[in-house]
Amino acid sequence: MEKLKNAIKSIWMPALAILAAIVISWIVLTVSGYDAGKAFGALWSATFRNMKAFGNTLNKASPLLFTGVAVAVSYRCSVFNIGTEGQFLMGAIAAGYVGIYCKMLPGPVLVVLMFVAGAIGGAVWGVIPGYLKARHGVSEVITTIMFNYIALQFLGFLVRGPLRDTSQVEPQSFKIADQAYLHYLLPDTRLHIGFFLGCVIAVVMFVWLFRTYYGYEVRAVGYNATAAQCGGVNVKTTMVQAMLISGGIAGLGGAIELAGNAHYLFENMSPGYGYTAIAVSVLAGNNPIGVIFSALLFGFLNAGSTAMQRAADVSASFVNIFQGIIIIFVALAAVSKMLLKGKGKKTEKAAKKEA
């Protein structure tokens, strides 16, 4: 009963934000002379039209799920990893090398090897900023953003240089080995295992954060590093660990996107999955399980953006506005909660409980 109450408590905020966003978007669309009903109808049917569409939405949610969980883990430790974008790409690159050059390996082995390579690639890309922060106090916000650019330019170099498939007009890498393609789970869909693997990772990270002493230490460091230090926690190691895990998850996401969807490397592999992930994680209150749902929501919106354009002539970018409104409301709710807490420290609830 208590648990149910808590679950409802943590859900009402994002739910309210989404509802408010729908209402406002509806008004904006109507006022601007569009057929809001038609637009939202198209948005809805883009996912729920049939199994194929639904699978497509799950696929679109998959990279966001990985990067979202990655962000959630680091934020719980108060390490603001803005770099899941770069970690995602480095994961894809590492997996790409394996997929392109280890053609002799049988499918399952190759896929697992690609995943491992991806996770390591992302982890390395995460652990360097983590180490710099812990050891030398360099702001991780700056370094991770810088590392995003380095990763992106590195990818650009690879697909124009050493890995370029010259038979293609656009710069892109060779395809990975055929046997490394992830299988489609349902007939007539392109649904691959990525989203479900992401759910497993999310649950594992939830358990790790809230049921193990590692997670306890991560959360303690995130809230109050000095108090954690007094409790014998090695704050620096904990931060580096959080970045290692965060980067690893993002990198794994990159590897899965490559093996399941893209099949070759190209510069626009990630339309900002790592940046959207911040919004995804914030909407979920940095709770890995919650990230599953917010990644689904963002996948749903992305899947429907072009459909909205076709059906109601609403620009596809409108979905970005819609996402923006949701985030504003979540932020608003978070801020007002914070203000209430600060003010209400000694007020109603506290006074009541103190007695």
Next chain:
Amino acid sequence: MNVVEMRHIYKYFGNFCANEDVNFSLEEGEVHALLGENGAGKSTLMNILYGLYVHNEGSILINGEEVHMDSPSVAIEKGIGMVHQHFMLIPQLTVTENIFLGMKETGFVLDRKDLQRQVEELNNRYGFNVKPDAVIWQVPVGVQQKVEILKVLMRKARILILDEPSAVLTPDEVVELFNSVKALSREGYSIILITHKMSEVLNYADRVTVMRQGRVVDTVRVADTDENELARMMVGRDVDLDRKITGADFGKALLEVKDLTVRNDKGLEAVKNVSFTVREGEIVGIAGVDGNGQLELGEAIVGLRRIERGELKLNGNTVTAAAIRERLDEGLGHIPDDRLKKGLVLQLPIKENLIMGMQRSEKYAKGIFMRRDAIQSHAEKLVEEFDVRPADIEYLAGGLSGGNQQKVILAREVDREPNVLLAIQPTRGLDIGATEFVRNKLVEERSRRKAVLLISTDLDEIISLSDRILIIYNGAFMGEVQYDTPLEEFSLLMAGRGSKEKKGEAV
């Protein structure tokens, strides 16, 4: 005449009654203290008077006329001003700018000269000694508080509510503040002083209303009462802060500090070649004026600060360069000086705070997984034993009152059965009931054969608890004294003017 009369005030928060049938009156020109422990309902009552809360029942009369007090603007209009515990100033603006901020009387274009002159005028009248053109962030806290008071005066308030005004001030600033308060009351201002410090009441107030658990216990003239009576009214029973240390049966040395040198944040030597030991069944007190190396010494022992030179032994083992984890395992308990920063993770519930430092022990973890049942029952036991309120182990530590936060820390550290308990300023900011509780627990640890090192700037505390007292000045010991040493000698040593020869090597 009564400028304020609050009659039969009731205030409910949900089912909880924060103020129950409260009667309160303020005479013109008096300093009226509102005394009570944390959570007694003082602030609630004053927030009602200032219009921040609306009472459920009862009436408020200002200058004999009933007022419907439903917002601070009504209160301000009626000449009531409140100085909050946390200042509401803009650090980048000057004193004058802060004082006139939000006042419509200044007109659209500010005449700086004229405004500064007005500030000067008030300044001179009450001896506030505040520079009108000083920028807020550059002036000390004591001055910032005066600016808050000036703000209220400039808005023509005749009734001043001061909410725990001395909480953030140094002793000198406190004296200065209360001199100004007395000056104001002589000018006919009526002042309500919210506090839980009895010395302030006895020294500066004319009358005192004591509150306990939302009710008024009594209102008395300060001249007709004394410390013991007030304490009894506040806590509801006799309070005994007298010395309870008896017998002396010391065992082997558990904490040994030898030629310890530690640097402060600026890289200067804050602790210089200090040596001492604490034995089984002994409380050693380190007294001194704040800022003489106590903080650095404590941090060095805990492991938060690097030891430059010298040796530190816990339980006979050298831990000079050991990680905090190892020191904890060696049996070090730590009640930090700053409970919010070092002692608790405010965003975590009580039960999770109660295992901090023991999260990896087999008692609370199986493999890497936490034993939730063990953590639960551990928390339930300690909350009961230490009377933490609310007795809800899921409650976030940040929502607790200071006294209850300290109880959580104390419970955790004592329950770990440390050999050495390091207590730094363990009762700072606590009300009298909680202070008594904490001190008794320290004495209890002594009788359980633990070695207790007490570092405190509260001389009464040191005197009532210590077997031996070391006085620290400028990073070195001025000498060792006994609890019955005359106070004059304490002051001399604490001011660094001791006659003691053995600097830094008391044993």
